Amino acid sequence: MIIKFSLNGKNTSLDTDPMKRLLDILRENYNLLSVKESCGEGECGACTVLLNGLPVTSCLINIIQVDGGSVITAEGISETSLGKLIAASFTETNAVQCGFCFPGFLVTTYHYLQHDPDCDENKIKNALSGNICRCTGYQKIIEAVQLACRKLADQEHKHEDV
Ligand code: FES
Ligand code: FES
DSSP states (O other): OOEEEEEEEEEEEEOOOSBBHHIIIIIIIITTTTSSSSSSSSOOOOOOEEEEEEEEGGGGGGGGGGTTTTOOHHHHHHTHHHHHHHHHHHTTTOSSOOOOTHHHHHHHHHHHHHHHOOOOHHHHHHTTTTOOOOSOSSSHHHHHHHHHHHHHHHHHHHHOOH
């Protein structure tokens, strides 16, 4: 079956088994290796991408569900100014150790800060509750998102002042 969709802002199509997992298509057909597999059951968030603007675990999505839609991976997000700001904040707070979970956190954080840029710790914890990290103990990740949130607020104030 021919599946057409937008991937990181570019239109694409492929002839494939409609039940193949989005996770496998992204890694095998598009070499988008930021999309990681860990649990394969929708529990860890390592495979998170945006589908039609919402974070989804791509291990639970069949490619037919993507037909006509839009997918953004961590590769696409890392090209944006907000994605760069988030990545810099994770670096500054030493929130990345092995890095396996980072693309999923980047996607989820991007969605959170785009839609509800509230620096409250509990709101951030809630937003990131679908992403698991085996290394950091989470505190540095929360600090990273709060730092990104404050930087974003500063940028917006500067724009308002102009
Ligand atoms: S690999 Fe998809 S949620 Fe864990
Ligand atoms: S930094 Fe290793 S799993 Fe999060």
